[in-house]
Structure formats: structure tokens, C-alpha cells
């Protein structure tokens with residue numbers, strides 16, 4: 001018989017958001033995939049989306065984050081071993097990501113739309129755990145840089161694109177698959193890599209590197225692209241875990257970073273001591289070589305931040321749909337509907353821009369417009385998508401009230417993860433300065449940008465006015481460096497507006513133009529003006545299992 005004192009009947013709490021198709025439930029992503037040329041991947045995306053939304057994989061993501069990797073520097077006899085031990089959940093996540101080609105499918109199967117298909121997979125799978133997507137992203141991004149050395153690429157590309165994940169410590173030649181890391185940042189300078197002090201001394205067919213790296217994520221990778229000072233200047237090197245003579249290359253892991261988020265991913269400090277490396281590209285052209293890699297990881301920063309926003313919207317709309325307060329479901333109360341719609345609009349804009357950028361990666365070699373557009377779009381989209389994610393995650397968390405603040409909820413993880421994409425691969429200011437550099441050195445990229453946003457000309461007067469204002473802003477060179485953030489932000493919202501006006505439902509485009517282009521909203525989320533069809537926007541955003 002139930003105790004008369006029992007108080008533990010749980011009512012008015014939403015069911016957990018599991019058992020759904022993360023891709024299928026995301027209308028903005030589904031539509032973008034088809035629009036940007038990857039309709040052929042829809043079945044694969046549903047398959048991965050169902051995994052991502054399953055209780056099993058959501059739980060694996062939680063476990064990988066909760067059980068941080070541990071460093072073992074020495075064995076019991078005092079020999080260096082430099083091993084990072086991960087929780088089994090991390091390896092399962094990696095194995096699944098690799099099996100679905102997130103780490104390299106577009107290089108093995110270069111059909112049109114391959115980067116878009118992969119981008120959509122990243123957005124879906126990142127919603128399980130963002131941390132392990134770091135090594136996945138670096139592996140994907142390493143290939144175009146390695147292609148500067150055809151012999152190296154011939155040897156490593158098949159491993160880096162293999163669908164087999166093998167985390168064992170054997171030499172790569174004995175393994176079916178391999179992963180890649182990147183080490184540029186040093187203590188005295190991260191953004192300013194010219195300050196790198198790691199030295200590369202020519203030695204026979206290769207080089208010997210001595211120095212340190214202050215951030216090196218995924219130190220268990222099979223190889224790394226690194227920058228070091230060679231006699232001819234800062235250069236890019238391929239540094240495998242095992243040197244060609246079969247010996248373990250000295251890559252001494254000093255410690256793992258204790259990070260705000262991104263916890264399933266081990267980020268380390270390493271020391272190099274006569275470590276073997278092969279030159280990639282020419283001596284003195286290290287930045288130009290590794291920038292091929294950085295361009296792709298910047299795409300992934302935008303994808304990761306778009307994923308964080310979509311996940312936040314899914315959780316917030318789900319909670320507000322199932323939770324009642326003051327006699328009505330939260331999502332039917334005007335002020336909460338405004339918040340949810342505003343979050344959904346931001347998420348749609350981020351997804352549309354990130355997938356548009358992925359198409360430019362797909363078509364860069366076939367189409368001059370896309371190649372020029374890529375140069376300026378990559379930093380513009382990276383900057384703004386990453387900049388919006390932390391604010392967005394905080395607001396999505398608040399939609400769940402106290403339940404959003406407790407660690408059993410996925411929201412704290414999202415919140416902690418949300419600033420990372422803005423920091424790495426070029427922090428905000430550095431990215432904005434890169435946009436100015438692109439405008440100065442590659443004016444054709446600005447022409448391509450205008451041509452792109454011009455496709456929406458005349459569709460919405462508020463967008464037309466924003467385009468005109470941006471044009472004035474760009475021709476004014478006075479204090480342009482000081483104004484760089486403002487300029488890049490405007491470029492991003494004009495691009496997003498042009499995409500939404502052309503492709504999104506009218507309610508979404510209208511809300512975006514009113515709030516982001518015409519200034520008819522406040523500074524916090526949830527300040528869309530009256531007249532916007534918030535109910536339609538929220539309905540579209542709500543995930544349905």
C-alpha cells in the first residue's frame with residue numbers, strides 16, 4: 001500500500017528527448033542538404049540521425065564527457081610511455097564517426113555534394129558529443145594540406161580516409177586506419193604563429209624538431225601537422241607517432257589541459273626532442289601550407305556551433321512543449337514562444353550559412369565563384385556562428401529552468417562546449433582581421449560575396465537596406481581595423497538574411513529580417529517584434545520522435 005506520506009509522484013516533467021531522428025527532426029538542415037547538393041545522402045543522414053537521437057548514444061556522449069581522458073606519462077619502471085587512456089565510450093563515438101565517414105569521406109568519394117553531406121553528418125553527430133569531433137575534424141582537414149606532398153599523401157591518405165578506427169598504439173603501417181592532429185600553438189604565441197620557437201633541423205631525408213607545443217589536442221593521433229622554424233623560415237611538417245625507422249617518435253606529453261568543456265577530447269602540452277618530421281610544402285611557407293587544414297577546421301567550427309544551437313533549440317522547444325506553468329504549456333505562452341522562436345531563427349540562420357559554406361568547399365575546384373566566395377565566407381561564417389553559440393546555449397538552458405542547470409541535463413554540457421569553437425582555429429578578432437586581409441588581397445572574394453547576397457535582391461526591403469548600409473560600411477576605410485567586428489557581423493547577418501529570404505519559410509525569414517536586419521528587436525533573445533508568427537517558427541523547430 002502506498003505510504004500516505006509519499007511525496008514522490010513525478011508530474012509535469014517532460015519525457016527525455018530520446019528515440020528521435022536528429023536529422024529528420026531538423027527541417028532547416030534537411031532542406032539545406034537538398035538545396036546545397038547532397039540529396040543523395042539523405043538516407044545515410046537519417047540513419048546517423050536516428051543513432052544520434054537514440055538513448056544509447058546520448059548516454060555514450062554523456063559518459064565520454066563525464067569520464068575524462070587520463071594521461072600516463074611513465075610506466076612503473078620509469079620509461080616514458082606517453083599514453084592517454086580514454087573511456088570506452090570515447091572510442092565507440094570515434095568508431096561510429098569514422099564508420100560514417102565524418103573524418104574523411106569527401107576525399108575518398110569526391111562526388112558533388114560530398115562536403116555538404118559530411119557537414120550535415122557533423123551537425124547531427126556533434127549533438128551526441130562535441131569533444132571527439134575535434135580529432136575527427138583534424139583528420140578530415142589534414143588531407144588537403146598533406147596533398148602538398150604527393151608521396152606523403154599517397155602513403156597516408158588511404159589510412160586517414162579508411163572507415164576502420166584503430167586506437168591501438170601500433171605503427172600506422174600495421175593499422176587499417178589512422179587519425180591526425182595539429183600542433184601550431186606555443187606558449188608565447190598562438191594566433192601569432194610567427195613567434196613559434198620550435199626548431200626544425202635538416203637531417204638526412206627529413207628534419208628533427210625540438211621545442212614545445214602549448215595546445216595539442218588528440219595527442220594519441222597517428223600523425224600531426226606541425227609548424228616549426230626551419231633554416232628557410234616557418235615551415236609545415238608531418239610528424240608521425242613512429243619515425244620511418246620504426247622507433248616511437250619522441251612526443252612527450254607533459255600534461256592534459258583541465259578544460260571548461262570539450263572534456264571527452266584530450267588536449268595536451270607536448271615537448272619535442274629531436275622528433276622526426278617530413279617537410280610539407282616549401283620551407284618558409286608553413287602558414288600557407290597549413291592554412292589548407294585550418295580552412296577546413298574553421299568550417300567545422302561553424303558546423304559545431306550550428307549543432308550546439310540546434311541541440312539547444314531541440315531541448316528548449318521539447319521542454320516548453322511538455323511543461324506547464326500557470327495553467328498552460330510553456331510554449332503556448334507568448335513570451336516563451338518569443339524566446340523559442342528567436343532561438344530557432346538563430347539556429348536556422350546558422351545552419352543555412354554553414355551548409356552554404358560547405359557547398360563552397362565542394363565546388364571550389366569546379367567553379368571560380370565558389371572558390372572566391374570561400375575565401376571570405378569561411379571567416380565570416382566561422383566568426384558569427386561561433387560568436388552566437390554561447391549566448392544561445394545560455395538562453396536555451398534557461399528555457400528549462402532549474403532542470404537545465406543540473407548536470408543530468410545535456411544543457412550544461414552544451415553551455416560549456418559553446419565557447420570553444422570561437423577560441424580555436426582563430427579567435428574572434430583574428431578571424432575578423434582575416435576577413436580584412438581577404439578583402440585587401442583577394443578583392444574577387446568580395447565581388448563573389450556581393451554576387452551571392454545579390455541573388456536575394458528585391459525579395460525583402462529590409463534586406464535591401466541592410467545590403468546598402470553594408471556597402472557604405474565597406475567603402476569607408478577609416479579605422480577599419482577598429483570596426484572589423486562590426487563589419488564582419490554585418491556581412492554575416494546579410495548573408496544569413498539573403499539565404500533565409502530565398503529559402504526559409506516566410507515566418508522565419510520575416511522574423512530574421514525584422515530582428516537582425518531592421519533592428520526591430522532588443523539585445524537578448526526573446527525580443528522579436530509583435531507581428532512575427534512565432535507559433536509557426538516554434539512548431540517547425542519542435543522535434544517529434
Ligand SMILES: Cc1cc2nc3c(=O)[nH]c(=O)nc-3n(C[C@H](O)[C@H](O)[C@H](O)COP(=O)(O)OP(=O)(O)OC[C@H]3O[C@@H](n4cnc5c(N)ncnc54)[C@H](O)[C@@H]3O)c2cc1C
Pocket residue numbers: 181182183184185186188189190191192215216217218259262267420423424425426427428429430431433
Ligand atoms: C580546447 C582547445 C584545444 C586546442 N587544441 C589545439 C590544437 O590541437 N592545436 C593547436 O595548435 N592549437 C590548439 N588550441 C589553441 C588555440 O588554437 C589557440 O588558443 C588560439 O589560436 C588562440 O591563441 P592563444 O591562446 O595563443 O591566444 P593569443 O594569440 O594570445 O590571443 C589572445 C586574444 O587576443 C586576440 N588577438 C590576437 N591578435 C590580435 C590582434 N592583432 N588584434 C586584436 N586581437 C588580437 C585573439 O583573438 C584572442 O582573443 C586549442 C585551444 C583550446 C581552447
